[in-house]
Amino acid sequence: MISLLIKQWMRNKERFLLSIVGVLLISGVLIYLFSLTESTKGTVTETLQKEWKSAYDLVVTPSDTEILNQNNLMKPNYIKGINGRISYEKYETIKEITGVEVAAPLSVMGYTQLSLSVRDAFNVADPGLYKLNIQKTHHNNLYKSTLLDVTYYTLAGLTGSRPDLNFGTHLSNPSFTLRNDQLIVGIDPEQEAKLVGLNDSIISSNNSRYLNENDTGKQEKTDNVFHLPVILNQNSFANSNYKVTLEKLDIPFKTEAQQKESAEKIREGNGEEFLNQIDTEPVDEYTVTGKELEEIYFQTLQNPSKNRSMDIGISQLIYASSPLNYQKINSPFPKRWSSSFQVQNQQVNGDEGLFPKEYLPPYVFRQPKPAPYKVENGRPSFTVLNFNVIGKYDPSKLQVSMDPLTKLPLQTYRPAEATVVLDENGEPLNPVKKIEGSGAPAALLPNPPNLLTTVKAAEKLLGGNSISSIRIKAKGIEEFGNDSQSKLESIKQEIMDKTGLQVTITRGSSPQPTVTKIVNKGKAEGWMEQSWINIGAAIAIFRETSLGYTSVLLAVLLIGIMYVLATSYVSFLTNRKEYSILLALGWRTNKLRQMIVTEAVSYVLLITILAIGVEYILAQNGTSFSLAKVGLVGLTSFFIYGFGILIPLIQVGKLKPYQGIKTGEIHSKSKRIFKNQSITGLVTNQIMQRPGRNLLSILAIALPSTLLSFYIFVSFHLDGVLYTSYLGEFVAVEVNESHYFIMGAALLVAVLTTGEMLWQNIVERRNELALFKSIGWKNRTIGFSIILEGALIGFLSGVVGLILSIAYIGIMYGIFPWDNLTILLLTICIPTVMGIIGAIIPTVKALRTNPYEVLKESA
Numbered sequence: 001m002i003s004l005l006i007k008q009w010m011r012n013k014e015r016f017l018l019s020i021v022g023v024l025l026i027s028g029v030l031i032y033l034f035s036l037t038e039s040t041k042g043t044v045t046e047t048l049q050k051e052w053k054s055a056y057d058l059v060v061t062p063s064d065t066e067i068l069n070q071n072n073l074m075k076p077n078y079i080k081g082i083n084g085r086i087s088y089e090k091y092e093t094i095k096e097i098t099g100v101e102v103a104a105p106l107s108v109m110g111y112t113q114l115s116l117s118v119r120d121a122f123n124v125a126d127p128g129l130y131k132l133n134i135q136k137t138h139h140n141n142l143y144k145s146t147l148l149d150v151t152y153y154t155l156a157g158l159t160g161s162r163p164d165l166n167f168g169t170h171l172s173n174p175s176f177t178l179r180n181d182q183l184i185v186g187i188d189p190e191q192e193a194k195l196v197g198l199n200d201s202i203i204s205s206n207n208s209r210y211l212n213e214n215d216t217g218k219q220e221k222t223d224n225v226f227h228l229p230v231i232l233n234q235n236s237f238a239n240s241n242y243k244v245t246l247e248k249l250d251i252p253f254k255t256e257a258q259q260k261e262s263a264e265k266i267r268e269g270n271g272e273e274f275l276n277q278i279d280t281e282p283v284d285e286y287t288v289t290g291k292e293l294e295e296i297y298f299q300t301l302q303n304p305s306k307n308r309s310m311d312i313g314i315s316q317l318i319y320a321s322s323p324l325n326y327q328k329i330n331s332p333f334p335k336r337w338s339s340s341f342q343v344q345n346q347q348v349n350g351d352e353g354l355f356p357k358e359y360l361p362p363y364v365f366r367q368p369k370p371a372p373y374k375v376e377n378g379r380p381s382f383t384v385l386n387f388n389v390i391g392k393y394d395p396s397k398l399q400v401s402m403d404p405l406t407k408l409p410l411q412t413y414r415p416a417e418a419t420v421v422l423d424e425n426g427e428p429l430n431p432v433k434k435i436e437g438s439g440a441p442a443a444l445l446p447n448p449p450n451l452l453t454t455v456k457a458a459e460k461l462l463g464g465n466s467i468s469s470i471r472i473k474a475k476g477i478e479e480f481g482n483d484s485q486s487k488l489e490s491i492k493q494e495i496m497d498k499t500g501l502q503v504t505i506t507r508g509s510s511p512q513p514t515v516t517k518i519v520n521k522g523k524a525e526g527w528m529e530q531s532w533i534n535i536g537a538a539i540a541i542f543r544e545t546s547l548g549y550t551s552v553l554l555a556v557l558l559i560g561i562m563y564v565l566a567t568s569y570v571s572f573l574t575n576r577k578e579y580s581i582l583l584a585l586g587w588r589t590n591k592l593r594q595m596i597v598t599e600a601v602s603y604v605l606l607i608t609i610l611a612i613g614v615e616y617i618l619a620q621n622g623t624s625f626s627l628a629k630v631g632l633v634g635l636t637s638f639f640i641y642g643f644g645i646l647i648p649l650i651q652v653g654k655l656k657p658y659q660g661i662k663t664g665e666i667h668s669k670s671k672r673i674f675k676n677q678s679i680t681g682l683v684t685n686q687i688m689q690r691p692g693r694n695l696l697s698i699l700a701i702a703l704p705s706t707l708l709s710f711y712i713f714v715s716f717h718l719d720g721v722l723y724t725s726y727l728g729e730f731v732a733v734e735v736n737e738s739h740y741f742i743m744g745a746a747l748l749v750a751v752l753t754t755g756e757m758l759w760q761n762i763v764e765r766r767n768e769l770a771l772f773k774s775i776g777w778k779n780r781t782i783g784f785s786i787i788l789e790g791a792l793i794g795f796l797s798g799v800v801g802l803i804l805s806i807a808y809i810g811i812m813y814g815i816f817p818w819d820n821l822t823i824l825l826l827t828i829c830i831p832t833v834m835g836i837i838g839a840i841i842p843t844v845k846a847l848r849t850n851p852y853e854v855l856k857e858s859a
Contacts (some may be wrong), residue, residue, distance in 0.1 A: 006499065018569060019603070021752060025562050026606040028822070055400060056104070057473035057507040058492060060094065062086055063500055069328070071339055072506070073512060074533035079106060079415050080446050080470050081181070081323025082371075087504065088459055088468035094470060099491045102473035104195040107186030107458035107466045107504045110320045110371040111441040112295045112385055112451075113179040113731055114312025117557040120612035121176070121286045122246050124156040128253040129262070130246055131280050138240045140444065142420055142518065142525050147240060148179070148439050149363050153249075153275055177313050178242055179359070181439045183321070184230070185383075185412055186458030186466070189213065195471060196413070197399035203234060207302075208391040216389065217457035224374055226461050231391040232298060232452045237447035240437050247280035254699045292438070293559030293679045294450065302389055310821050316382040317461075318490045319441040320369040337515040339532070343444065344519035364442030372462055381463065387451070412452070416445040421515065435528055444518065475804050477507060503511055509535050545704045548620065550766070557640065559749060564644025566696040566753045568596070570760045572648040576655065583658035592652045600641040609636035611699065673744045679781070683789045690761065698797045700753035705801025707806060707832040747834055754790055754838025762786070762842045770851040779847050786843045787836055795833020797827030 062085035067078040083108065095103045124130065136148035139361055161679035189211040193199040198208045215229035251259035251265075266274050289295075300310045324343060347361040360368060373380045395413050418435040422428060437445035458466045474491055477484045485508075492503040511531035518525045572579075578591055611633040619625040688694075762769070772782060802825065809817050 016208040019571075022560070023603050023606055024610070026243070026563070026637060027610040027633065030556075030560075030611070030636055051361055052507060053143070056102075057474045057488060057505065058472040058495075059504050059506055060472065060495060060499075061468075061502045061504070063502045065502060067504065068535065069339075069532075070325075072535050073339060073510070073514070074506075074535055074743060075323075075326065075780065076530050076532055077446060078413075080108060080321050080567070082108060082468040083320050084108070084462065084466045084468055086470065086501060087465050088455070088467065090095075090453075090501065091467055091470060093474070093498055094495055095337055097491065097494055098309050098477050099487065100472055101495075102191055102194045102226060102474075103470050104191040105186075105188050105467045105470045106456050107319045107455045107462070109186060109458050109469040110317050111181050111183055111454075112315045112317050112811070115177055115179050116293060116297050116300065116309040117175055117177045117313045118244075119175040119284070119311070120309050121244065121285045122156070122247065124283065125245070129158070129249040129251055129275070129630070130154050130156045130283065131249060131275070133245045133247070134178070135243045135245075136240055137243070138180075138438045138440070138443070138625040139437045140743075142435060143520055145361060145363075145520075147443075147781075148359060150359070153272070156246075156797045160635055164527065176244055178244075178293055179290070179313075180238060180240070180290055180297070181319070181441055182294075182451055183439070183441075183446065184317070184451045184453060185449045186436060186453045186455040187211070187213075187412070188754050189454050194472065196590075197397075198393060199394065200399070201393040201397035202231070203392045203394055205392075210391060211452070213454075213456070215454050215457065215614045217453070219460065222326055223384070223818060224376075224381050225386060226389055227462070227817075228453055228457060229388045229390050230453050231412075232389055233448070233450040233452075234392045234394055235396075236291040236294045237437070238439050238450075239447075240290040241439060242288045242290070242293065242441075243288075243620050244286040246283045246285065248283050249275065250279040285460060287716070292743060298389065301387060317371045318382050320371045321441065322366040323371050324366055326442070332422065333515070337513055337529070338517070339512070339514045341514065341518060342517040345444075345521065348442065354378075355573070361442065365444045366442045367465040368442050393452075403545045413448055415447055418445060418516075418528040418530045420526045421529045423824045424524040424526055426527065426663055429526075434527075470839065474507070475731055489585070502600055504535060506533070506535065510534050517668050521753040538633045544857065553681055557636065559700075560637075560640035561643045562696070562700045562703050563749045563753050564600075564641050565647060567756055568600070568648045569651075569696055570756045571599075572596075572651055573760055574763075579652065580657050583655060589653055589655075592655075593649050596645055596648050600645045604634065604637045604641050615768060644795070679785050679788060682794060683785055686761075686765075686789065692795060694757070697754055697757040697793050700749075701794055701797030701831045701834055702800040702804060704749065704834075705745045705798050705828075706804040709802055709805030747830065751834050751838040754793060754835050755841050758786065758790055758842035759791075759845065760840050761789075762846045769849050774851040775850065783847055787839050790837075790839025790842075791832055792835070793836075794832040795828065797835065798831035801831060802828060823837040 053263065061078075061082060064085075065078075065082055067074055086105070091103065091105050094100060121789060128609070130153065132149045132152055132154050134148065134441045135142060135146060137146050139145075185336040187198070189199070191214070202208060202210045211229065211231055217229060218227040220226070250778045251262050253262055268274075269277075296310060298314070301312055326341040326343060329340050329342045331337045343365060346367070348362060348364045349367055359390055370380070371382060373382045375381065398413055400413060416437045420429060420433040435445060437443065455467060472491070472495075474488060477487060485505075488505045488507055491859075494501050496500065510533070511540045513529055514532050514536040515527050515529050517527050578817075582592065583589070611630045615625050615630055769782060805815065809815065
């Protein structure tokens with residue numbers, strides 16, 4: 001039997017050579033695929049395991065907060081915009097849930113104004129009326145904004161008692177007060193120590209310690225005053241500038257008579273309205289930075305006797321925190337920033353007179369909201385805060401990950417980050433500029449709090465539901481994968497069921513660059529790049545890459561099966577006459593089937609031997625010999641050839657001895673669809689008259705076409721997963737796109753299949769081609785008809801492949817690829833070209849047909 005099989009190979013050397021090429025391609029693709037998939041999956045898993053970390057695993061927020069947008073991106077600095085609405089009772093419930101190791105709450109209490117009264121800043125000897133102007137400005141490296149602009153008038157330089165002149169307007173004392181906005185946040189000392197090691201960052205000294213559960217604050221019984229225990233951040237985030245100018249009014253005021261006369265004029269001119277029109281002469285100015293002001297304030301607070309020229313003013317809890325409104329817009333560079341937004345400031349509304357407008361900038365990015373207040377004598381009374389400084393901490397000693405691939409928002413300790421990357425016209429900047437945040441409650445980018453207190457103090461001051469969010473660390477979440485993700489999902493669901501709060505899994509998330517257009521007073525100032533948080537980036541990358549590789553592997557298996565199916569069927573057609581003669585000589589059908597199986601097994605053994613050889617060569621170059629990979633290659637090739645010979649095994653059972661005189665596979669029920677008066681009609685009819693083999697040929701090309709379309713989609717889809725986060729970009733650098741080699745090899749297999757099919761057609765149509773030549777057909781006409789047949793088969797294969805790829809994408813991903821449809825349609829061209837290439841060798845064989853010899857053989 002084996003000798004007969006070898007004789008068959010020798011009689012059909014060209015077809016045997018094509019089969020060997022197919023074996024080499026299949027073995028090469030399988031070895032490469034298993035090696036690449038193993039290394040790629042290993043790279044992805046190893047990278048994701050390394051980055052499978054975060055500052056916290058889940059975050060709990062009130063049920064009505066929108067911290068995620070439609071693309072599952074978490075807004076930057078989201079916690080600053082949440083004002084309570086979680087009760088202490090629900091917090092205790094979360095702490096008791098199995099699987100919760102750390103539950104660290106945050107109470108965003110709001111903004112106070114650290115007030116510092118400055119005396120004797122100006123030494124004025126010349127008596128008169130003076131104009132005092134206080135300006136607080138901030139330059140964020142994009143534009144300068146005025147946060148405070150207050151003007152008032154004062155008497156200075158007078159000796160003796162102050163005259164009672166009844167100016168018709170209020171005249172302040174020569175001293176002035178500077179105010180610096182400061183955010184206050186409450187924490188649970190024990191849980192915060194577990195989360196970030198805040199207790200270890202306390203600066204050791206006799207008067208510095210960490211917060212404890214007894215630091216709950218004290219409310220005065222009679223007055224609206226609250227004594228608040230706080231720890232200070234030694235690194236101030238304040239970056240504003242204060243400038244106080246003193247100008248003398250050009251109005252007579254030296255003698256008593258001049259004073260009375262000037263007072264009369266001021267009174268008649270409606271006080272400040274008259275004073276605003278008088279020319280002034282600069283006298284002196286006082287400047288101080290926000291950082292210097294904070295340092296002076298807290299030094300004076302702790303040691304009031306050391307600085308006699310400064311007094312601590314009244315600090316009230318005035319403003320509640322408010323969110324920044326991002327509006328979705330089209331990205332100027334979608335490949336760099338898939339998500340783009342716009343923020344714009346608006347005129348301050350002042351909240352119906354609750355806030356003096358002179359203490360707020362005219363345009364704000366966040367409309368100020370009032371903190372809780374009482375109404376006394378028809379006027380709002382905000383809580384006065386007396387700070388009890390019990391310690392200082394150094395944020396550089398916190399146990400906080402600074403890995404840019406997985407960095408999560410920790411607004412309690414990190415300032416907001418943004419970089420101006422485009423100018424007002426949307427053109428790239430070089431170099432880029434970092435935007436500086438401001439501590440103002442209405443600013444574009446807020447600063448972290450410098451004052452931390454306890455959540456119990458916040459609850460006592462603000463009442464129930466004072467917790468804004470809870471950051472959670474889960475137990476036993478170490479190994480990356482679906483099991484850990486399932487544990488997190490389970491904890492999330494239990495928290496939601498027991499509290500009704502909103503829960504977001506942050507473990508495995510990664511920052512994603514977005515770009516935001518900044519509009520200031522209706523004018524574009526530039527575009528800033530910010531990092532939003534791509535929730536679940538790591539598990540999404542893992543699942544998508546695994547799905548993509550599995551899909552490619554399945555597609556390659558189908559392509560291999562279709563190739564073997566097509567070639568084995570052609571081999572059956574070629575040897576059918578010989579098989580029928582053997583049946584007539586007494587051979588049993590099982591004997592013929594055994595011959596077909598032996599041929600398939602020989603190919604499987606050849607592929608396995610090649611795999612062993614490749615692994616041996618690789619092992620000589622330093623890599624380990626992988627017996628498992630060899631086994632996978634052998635098992636997969638056995639699977640491919642086993643399915644591929646099913647049709648010949650079935651057809652042999654239907655074969656009769658008399659069929660040895662029958663040639664071709666023209667269907668007995670086939671009819672002409674088109675008239676044979678044109679080359680196109682003739683070719684179409686020839687395809688339809690051999691439905692079995694041509695259907696196999698179409699499917700053999702359609703499956704690589706499906707792989708091509710699917711892989712293009714996977715590439716774009718994975719780009720959408722990988723290149724939308726910093727972690728994904730890092731993984732993408734480690735994972736190349738070498739699967740295109742597999743796609744190319746699959747298309748080459750399709751060319752071989754088409755060539756074999758058309759070759760068999762030419763063999764069976766030798767008489768027909770000889771007749772065409774004898775009646776005057778030219779070689780170019782015959783050649784064109786065969787090329788057209790290959791092109792038409794390729795085109796039909798492309799259409800079938802596109803339909804299959806869209807269906808395959810729908811099954812694997814559950815979506816219709818609208819975004820990539822145009823590119824997928826273009827893939828029809830490639831199978832058409834493959835069909836033309838596959839028809840070249842059969843065309844050459846057909847053109848070598850000698851009409852005389854063929855007709856002589858037929859006679």
